[in-house]
Amino acid sequence: MVALKIILTGHGYNISKKGGLLVIARADGSKKEVSIGNVSMVLANLKGLSISGEALRLMLKHGVPLILLSKDKPVGKIQPMMLKTHVRLRKEQVKAQEDARRFKIASTIILNKMLNQMKVLKRISKTRPISEQEVIDEKVQQIYSVYKDVSESGIDARSWLLSKEAEASRHYWEALAKIVPKEIGFTGRKKKYENPEDPLNVSLNYLYTLLMYQVWYAVELSGLDPFIGYLHEDSNRRPSLVMDLMEEFRQPIVDYPLIRFLLKRKIVEALDDSRRLKDSFRKELLQLFFNTLEKNVTFMNRAAPIKAQIRLQPIRLARYLLNHADRYICFDVVM
Amino acid sequence: MVALKIILTGHGYNISKKGGLLVIARADGSKKEVSIGNVSMVLANLKGLSISGEALRLMLKHGVPLILLSKDKPVGKIQPMMLKTHVRLRKEQVKAQEDARRFKIASTIILNKMLNQMKVLKRISKTRPISEQEVIDEKVQQIYSVYKDVSESGIDARSWLLSKEAEASRHYWEALAKIVPKEIGFTGRKKKYENPEDPLNVSLNYLYTLLMYQVWYAVELSGLDPFIGYLHEDSNRRPSLVMDLMEEFRQPIVDYPLIRFLLKRKIVEALDDSRRLKDSFRKELLQLFFNTLEKNVTFMNRAAPIKAQIRLQPIRLARYLLNHADRYICFDVVM
Numbered sequence: 001m002v003a004l005k006i007i008l009t010g011h012g013y014n015i016s017k018k019g020g021l022l023v024i025a026r027a028d029g030s031k032k033e034v035s036i037g038n039v040s041m042v043l044a045n046l047k048g049l050s051i052s053g054e055a056l057r058l059m060l061k062h063g064v065p066l067i068l069l070s071k072d073k074p075v076g077k078i079q080p081m082m083l084k085t086h087v088r089l090r091k092e093q094v095k096a097q098e099d100a101r102r103f104k105i106a107s108t109i110i111l112n113k114m115l116n117q118m119k120v121l122k123r124i125s126k127t128r129p130i131s132e133q134e135v136i137d138e139k140v141q142q143i144y145s146v147y148k149d150v151s152e153s154g155i156d157a158r159s160w161l162l163s164k165e166a167e168a169s170r171h172y173w174e175a176l177a178k179i180v181p182k183e184i185g186f187t188g189r190k191k192k193y194e195n196p197e198d199p200l201n202v203s204l205n206y207l208y209t210l211l212m213y214q215v216w217y218a219v220e221l222s223g224l225d226p227f228i229g230y231l232h233e234d235s236n237r238r239p240s241l242v243m244d245l246m247e248e249f250r251q252p253i254v255d256y257p258l259i260r261f262l263l264k265r266k267i268v269e270a271l272d273d274s275r276r277l278k279d280s281f282r283k284e285l286l287q288l289f290f291n292t293l294e295k296n297v298t299f300m301n302r303a304a305p306i307k308a309q310i311r312l313q314p315i316r317l318a319r320y321l322l323n324h325a326d327r328y329i330c331f332d333v334v335m
Numbered sequence: 336m337v338a339l340k341i342i343l344t345g346h347g348y349n350i351s352k353k354g355g356l357l358v359i360a361r362a363d364g365s366k367k368e369v370s371i372g373n374v375s376m377v378l379a380n381l382k383g384l385s386i387s388g389e390a391l392r393l394m395l396k397h398g399v400p401l402i403l404l405s406k407d408k409p410v411g412k413i414q415p416m417m418l419k420t421h422v423r424l425r426k427e428q429v430k431a432q433e434d435a436r437r438f439k440i441a442s443t444i445i446l447n448k449m450l451n452q453m454k455v456l457k458r459i460s461k462t463r464p465i466s467e468q469e470v471i472d473e474k475v476q477q478i479y480s481v482y483k484d485v486s487e488s489g490i491d492a493r494s495w496l497l498s499k500e501a502e503a504s505r506h507y508w509e510a511l512a513k514i515v516p517k518e519i520g521f522t523g524r525k526k527k528y529e530n531p532e533d534p535l536n537v538s539l540n541y542l543y544t545l546l547m548y549q550v551w552y553a554v555e556l557s558g559l560d561p562f563i564g565y566l567h568e569d570s571n572r573r574p575s576l577v578m579d580l581m582e583e584f585r586q587p588i589v590d591y592p593l594i595r596f597l598l599k600r601k602i603v604e605a606l607d608d609s610r611r612l613k614d615s616f617r618k619e620l621l622q623l624f625f626n627t628l629e630k631n632v633t634f635m636n637r638a639a640p641i642k643a644q645i646r647l648q649p650i651r652l653a654r655y656l657l658n659h660a661d662r663y664i665c666f667d668v669v670m
């Protein structure tokens with residue numbers, strides 16, 4: 001069991017350094033020491049925060065992002081001085097939006113997402129009663145026919161790709177709705193702005209946000225512009241490349257571990273009266289998420305923790321954009 | 336007299352907040368309170384630093400950059416969470432490098448630099464003996480003939496523009512070499528890597544670095560990529576757009592105030608034995624620089640402190656790139 005990698009709840013933290021350890025103390029006298037090597041990100045509320053220069057130096061040196069929150073919303077961040085960049089990469093990133101690479105990347109992401117969805121369903125299916133297995137298999141077949149549609153058509157309209165993605169995802173979430181316990185009340189996927197009231201949707205939205213920060217940071221470290229993407233529409237408020245690169249991680253890093261967790265654990269009190277995650281349940285989700293990030297997997301002939309694979313993917317995309325690799329391959333390991 | 340806007344020397348600072356004031360205390364008990372409205376940037380050594388969340392919140396809210404130094408070199412920074420951007424601007428910035436806008440911006444910068452150089456020389460000339468005035472006037476004429484060359488030729492080769500800029504600058508620095516006291520030992524402009532040994536060159540290099548941080552921050556706030564420029568060559572290590580936008584400020588913000596300062600003040604001990612600025616002299620330069628930033632000037636029909644004009648220029652360039660303005664006009668106020 002690894003330590004929590006993130007501080008989200010409450011305020012009044014004092015962050016200092018002792019050797020290679022981050023020392024996190026609170027006004028009530030509680031204290032935690034974490035080796036910097038085990039920390040992938042720190043989120044801290046500004047209220048009552050105090051932080052030492054040596055702790056900042058340790059985080060900067062190990063590439064650990066510090067996100068500063070005000071009332072749980074990110075308002076600032078500490079990051080290494082960007083004293084160099086990769087100018088040709090930035091330009092190729094823009095140019096690729098207007099040539100054949102855009103469609104290649106977009107369709108690769110969509111097709112891989114469908115493959116991952118089928119993998120998750122098949123994996124879960126094995127542990128279910130025969131009657132459920134048949135329903136799941138049917139959904140897998142439906143996703144597969146969408147997959148074939150996309151891979152064989154060669155239609156390079158992004159709106160069409162996105163409609164196909166929505167179709168596959170509908171089958172995927174319908175299958176999962178049949179699997180998760182009825183008490184959870186999950187009837188279909190609902191995003192944050194749709195105000196879901198069941199713990200699965202609320203948990204998914206929470207974990208996808210954590211995943212977004214991980215991918216965002218990886219994109220920034222790679223030198224790519226988070227806001228110039230290929231599948232998702234350009235937006236000044238949504239970093240489309242981060243959205244693009246999140247797709248391949250949603251199923252293996254969030255969906256599959258979360259569903260397994262919910263199947264094992266009876267949810268007694270996940271949400272409070274206003275349909276928000278209770279602190280105790282949120283801590284369990286954090287533990288689940290950051291344990292997953294530490295898992296070693298082999299991908300592209302490289303064995304590394306998932307958090308490192310997340311860091312590597314934007315770099316691999318950059319190689320493709322710079323013509324140092326002949327294609328971009330999405331993450332597809334469902335453990 | 337305004338307070339120093341920057342902390343560079345020494346270490347062991349504690350930065351906290353009291354109302355709208357930044358409270359900066361040191362281990363020796365010394366303490367300074369500065370209104371956040373008067374602060375344009377904070378540079379602090381990580382060694383012995385301690386900073387409160389409320390101080391961070393105050394700086395984030397007022398857009399005051401905190402640059403973290405290790406042995407006086409910037410290693411990190413604290414900045415607002417970039418939760419939105421301007422995607423079309425980023426793309427236009429890249430596209431403008433490859434269309435007619437590149438030459439328009441580059442030649443505007445070069446021509447304005449020559450005009451500013453002539454303004455500085457004429458302004459200084461007034462206070463000099465007649466014999467010197469004649470020499471200066473001759474140099475002004477030489478710069479003017481280069482200016483005419485560039486403005487009339489329409490040659491759109493960047494290397495040619497840069498060679499013309501070098502020609503004008505040679506005349507400019509030759510004129511200044513005749514003006515500054517002989518004791519200073521200034522025989523011509525020398526950049527940092529040329530290891531200058533006279534206080535004027537060492538001071539210029541120091542102040543240009545401070546100016547660079549100001550412009551860099553302004554560029555980042557505007558949403559433009561610091562590394563995609565028009566006059567200066569693309570480089571992964573030198574932010575070419577920052578270099579471009581610095582040009583128009585070098586003469587009014589650094590050269591002119593510095594020359595006036597050196598003409599008034601006898602330099603007794605500016606440099607130490609290894610030809611670096613002595614702490615006491617560096618503090619005078621900081622005072623000079625940040626006093627200049629506070630000066631109100633009217634430019635483009637807008638009266639504002641120079642530090643605000645610096646913030647506005649990248650925004651004005653962005654307007655041109657987005658076709659909301661039909662040209663970009665460089666800063667040209669020599670006070």
